[in-house]
Amino acid sequence: MPENKEIEIMRSVYDKNDEVASQINSSFTRNKIFAINVMGAPGAGKTSTIIEIIKRLEDVASFVIEGDIEADFDTKLLQSLGVKAIQINTGGACHLDSPLIGKAAAELSLKNGVLFIENIGNLVCPAEFQIGEHVKMLISTVTEGSDKPYKYPLAFEKADIIILNKCDLLPYLDFDENFFMKGVRALNKTAPLIKVSCRTKEGFEEAVKWIRDKIK
Amino acid sequence: MPENKEIEIMRSVYDKNDEVASQINSSFTRNKIFAINVMGAPGAGKTSTIIEIIKRLEDVASFVIEGDIEADFDTKLLQSLGVKAIQINTGGACHLDSPLIGKAAAELSLKNGVLFIENIGNLVCPAEFQIGEHVKMLISTVTEGSDKPYKYPLAFEKADIIILNKCDLLPYLDFDENFFMKGVRALNKTAPLIKVSCRTKEGFEEAVKWIRDKIK
Numbered sequence: 001m002p003e004n005k006e007i008e009i010m011r012s013v014y015d016k017n018d019e020v021a022s023q024i025n026s027s028f029t030r031n032k033i034f035a036i037n038v039m040g041a042p043g044a045g046k047t048s049t050i051i052e053i054i055k056r057l058e059d060v061a062s063f064v065i066e067g068d069i070e071a072d073f074d075t076k077l078l079q080s081l082g083v084k085a086i087q088i089n090t091g092g093a094c095h096l097d098s099p100l101i102g103k104a105a106a107e108l109s110l111k112n113g114v115l116f117i118e119n120i121g122n123l124v125c126p127a128e129f130q131i132g133e134h135v136k137m138l139i140s141t142v143t144e145g146s147d148k149p150y151k152y153p154l155a156f157e158k159a160d161i162i163i164l165n166k167c168d169l170l171p172y173l174d175f176d177e178n179f180f181m182k183g184v185r186a187l188n189k190t191a192p193l194i195k196v197s198c199r200t201k202e203g204f205e206e207a208v209k210w211i212r213d214k215i216k
Numbered sequence: 217m218p219e220n221k222e223i224e225i226m227r228s229v230y231d232k233n234d235e236v237a238s239q240i241n242s243s244f245t246r247n248k249i250f251a252i253n254v255m256g257a258p259g260a261g262k263t264s265t266i267i268e269i270i271k272r273l274e275d276v277a278s279f280v281i282e283g284d285i286e287a288d289f290d291t292k293l294l295q296s297l298g299v300k301a302i303q304i305n306t307g308g309a310c311h312l313d314s315p316l317i318g319k320a321a322a323e324l325s326l327k328n329g330v331l332f333i334e335n336i337g338n339l340v341c342p343a344e345f346q347i348g349e350h351v352k353m354l355i356s357t358v359t360e361g362s363d364k365p366y367k368y369p370l371a372f373e374k375a376d377i378i379i380l381n382k383c384d385l386l387p388y389l390d391f392d393e394n395f396f397m398k399g400v401r402a403l404n405k406t407a408p409l410i411k412v413s414c415r416t417k418e419g420f421e422e423a424v425k426w427i428r429d430k431i432k
Contacts, residue, residue, distance in 0.1 A: 009225050041258040042339045042368060043360025069340065071366040092370070094310065094340035121367065123258045124285065124310035124338055143359040143382065144259025150287040151337065152258060154308070166359065169388055174415075199390075 017129055021098035024105065024132030028115065033063075034215045035115045037131055039155055040139030042121030045165040047074040048198035049139050049207075050116045054083060056208040060215070061113030065104045067096045067120050074118070084108060095125040101132050114211060123148070127155040135160035135214070138191075142166050146176040149183030157187040161194070161210055168197035233345055237314035240321065240348030244331065249279075250431045251331045253347055255371055256355030258337030261381040263290040264414035265355050265423075266332045270299055272424040276431070277329030281320045283312045283336050290334070300324060311341040317348050330427060339364070343371040351376035351430065354407075358382050362392040365399030373403040377410070377426055384413035 028035045040046045047066070054062040064085040066075045069092060078085035086104050088096065096119050105115075117133060119126040127136075138159035140148055143166050149156040156162065162184065184193060192210055196203035244251045256262045263282070270278040280301040282291040285308060294301035302320050304312065312335050321331070333349060335342040343352075354375035356364055359382050365372040372378065378400065400409060408426060412419035 006225055006229065009222055013222065041337070042364060043257065043357070068367050070369055071363070073363055073366070092340075092344075094338070120340065121257070122310070122338055122340055124308075124336065125341070128308075141259070141359070143357070143385070144257075147287070147289055148258060150289070151284050153286055169359070169385060172385055172388060 014128075017098050020102060021130035021132045024098055024102050025130075025134070027105075028110070028132060028134070031110055032112045033110045033115050034113075034211070035117060035133045035135075036211070037117050037119060037126070037133035037136045038139065039119045039123075039126045039136060039159075040121065041123045041141070041144060044121065044139040044141050044144070045198045046118050046121070046139050047077065049163055049165060049196065049204075050118060051078070051081065051083075052196070052198055052201055052204045053208055053211065054081075054116075056204055057114060057211065060212075061111075063108050063110055063113060063115045065096075065101060065108070065115065065117045067100075067118055069093070069120060090120060093120070094122050095120050095129050096131050097129050098131045105132075114215065123152040123155050127158050138162045140164050142170055142173055142175040146180035147183070149180065149187055153187050156184055159188060159191045161207065162188075162191050163207060164193060164195045165198055167195045167203065168200045230344075233314050236318060237346035237348045240314055240318050241346075241350070243321075244326070244348060244350070247326055248328045249326045249331050250329075250427070251333060251349045251351075252427070253333050253335060253342070253349035253352045254355065255335045255339075255342045255352060255375075256337065257339045257357070257360060260337065260355040260357050260360070261414045262334050262337065262355050263293065265379055265381060265412065265420075266334060267294070267297065267299075268412070268414060268417055268420045269424055269427065270297075270332075272420055273330060273427065276428075277327075279324050279326055279329060279331045281312075281317060281324070281331065281333045283316075283334055285309070285336060306336060309336070310338050311336050311345050312347050313345050314347050321348075330431065339368040339371050343374050354378045356380050358386055358389055358391040362396035363399070365396065365403060369403050372400055375404060375407045377423065378404075378407050379423060380409060380411045381414055383411045383419065384416045
């Protein structure tokens, strides 16, 4: 199989994805849905962050599309809290794509609110695929170490907002905050970087304010 | 582009990879190299674990192939400790494949020892690709949470040895060890699971013994 054939097919996959993503984005905008693509490594606290933000957006309708390879713990947790949530299991695929989101969105009958789309736990592939979002939220953590922006640049470069989670553990770690920030700002000059802890539930006000400003 | 064409091309990518992996594996075996494919999420402590093991294998020649999307901190760190290490930067690709390993291995002139191949930080894609290894070592961490085997089953299923890192942080977390172990054992009955801390440098003796038994 010649390599340019593979490149051509990959290009077709990206093009098809982006075309559908653009249609989904228009539909969200038409229905006054502000869509946030939530990305982060496995165990970064994506669901926990979404929950803390939703709790503080009590006057706004919130919806969640939960992406996982397998299992549906997070969707069940969200539903038990009264959040309108739907599960996508990719069965192996390492990122969400826009056709998957199109189908899930149709089932949630979205209107007037904020949609959190929790991507697969992966600091690499999700950043390459548009899925109809208005903004990308990256959840990074102090336990992953301060070199992450240097090693996984695309996710940091493309983020519109960066949440730095698990800050309650800072006293027990050797996290070099200056090195981390230098790496982030070399890639991304504008995204706010907000320190939080899902365990102590501190720091979320700024993230909530950022979202409220966007949906004004 | 018809979808079966995409499937056909993906199959060809896997087949080509596995064919090269099998050749590399034979070459490693012929040269008395025991190759370990080290997998884990971003920031799981893959390099730190490799370093702690190599320190305790002082009578065995150790080599490292370092996989990263970008940057070469870990290779420089390893080289500063006197370890023969070489960097692969995938420039975006989310896993190592066997042609990349073939090229890197040729540069290290490997003979009589242990080769650690540190894969890209990703709990999804690396588990799908053989890269010439004899065994797969999965580095999981208590900070990622106890639901990881349920959400990322393939990596846990395919591991020959599982290292559970960052155990020094257990007092500050809500990690449910029973739930984690139940998830691991539902997928994998045989891989030893070894609790360590790269920060306190505790727990590595069992992992070192496991490797010594394999290369006897």
